[in-house]
Amino acid sequence: MIVDSARYQAGARDAEALGVADAARLARRGQGFVWLAVSQPAREELDELGKYFGLPALAVEDALEAHQRSKLKAYGDCLFAVVKTVLYDEATGQLDVSELNVFVGARYALVLSRTAGDVFGGIRRRIDGHPLVTALGPMAALWAVLDTVVDAGERVVDLLIDRAEQIEQAVFQQDHDQSEAIYLHHRQVDRLGRVVHPMLAVFDGLGRGEPVMSPDGVRTVLREAGDHARRLSEEVELLSGRLDGLLSANLARVSVRQNVIMQKVSAWAAIAAVPTIIAGIYGMNFRQFPELGWPFGYPFAIAVMVAAVGALHWNFRRVGWL
Structure with missing residues (x-):
């Protein structure tokens, strides 16, 4: 046209x-x-x-x-x-x-x-x-x-x-x-x-x-x-x-973001591992076990878990992983 x-x-x-x-x-x-x-x-x-x-x-x-x-x-x-x-x-x-x-x-x-x-x-x-x-x-x-x-x-x-x-x-x-x-x-x-x-x-x-x-x-x-x-x-x-x-x-x-995510996952996994290990040990049901007959054994174990988790959390935040 x-x-x-x-x-x-x-x-x-x-x-x-x-x-x-x-x-x-x-x-x-x-x-x-x-x-x-x-x-x-x-x-x-x-x-x-x-x-x-x-x-x-x-x-x-x-x-x-x-x-x-x-x-x-x-x-x-x-x-x-x-x-x-x-x-x-x-x-x-x-x-x-x-x-x-x-x-x-x-x-x-x-x-x-x-x-x-x-x-x-x-x-x-x-x-x-x-x-x-x-x-x-x-x-x-x-x-x-x-x-x-x-x-x-x-x-x-x-x-x-x-x-x-x-x-x-x-x-x-x-x-x-x-x-x-x-x-x-x-x-x-x-x-x-x-x-x-x-x-x-x-x-x-x-x-x-x-x-x-x-x-x-x-x-x-x-x-x-x-x-x-x-x-x-x-x-x-x-x-x-x-x-x-x-x-x-x-x-x-993208690689940096993936590394940051992996750092956070690793940090939380490490934090979760400590109370898991302690609870796992106390869950073995052995008769001869430290603090089994101690009235403060249970609170002491909980306190150790909290202290370990707090210390790890503080350290990971200090190094920038959390």
Whole structure:
């Protein structure tokens, strides 16, 4: 389904609400380029786009395949890019990864999204908001896509950092084991890393003019977006390392709590052992036994038990076991 379409001339949008046939006709004549945004395209829609815009068959087949890594490839005069975009659901702690397919030709820029969400708003704002860059041609649309994706990744990593700080507070301020929360969060961070790292190769290729050379103005903003992508990649790596350290700290605190519990159990077991031993000895029913005929024998035995228990309790509290 087409969700946005226009023709840009001299950096300005001069036509909107174009169908595929009209967009292809405008792309073949005049100046500027045609922009087309398609959400969740079916096979028939891709075939129609391929027919009217002359898209390479191999690129169309790639666009039909999901779960590809970010990449950039030239098919003759058509540049095909696969870009991953991410969203983070704070309520569920889940990372939603979707895919954008970008076709860039001499007079057109087509962007296909596999998600029902609004991923084109930021792209359009960049295209409309930078007329000097847009005037340089359809490669400006590719820059707008990449810059939007990187910005979305930065927002996601900020949310992941906030969540990591919450888990960190729980580790050091609560007595519950946070291993599961740390592991699940680490998995989301690693998933984000698998999205971000392949994009660096895309930016590196565009910076070297591979597979196509971008106009100077576009290359400048692409370098800036590439710097942001590298910074994002570094933040993801730092966050991953931070979670590794947090997991180790959590396991250490769990071990400490277990040791404290074992100390308390051992201390109470030792305290309980003394009266048990004394009572066990007096319960042997021997005829010749000290203090059996002494009127104060029973109170004396009780007093010895109480004194021994009190002494042990005081000693264990002194050494921090109770």
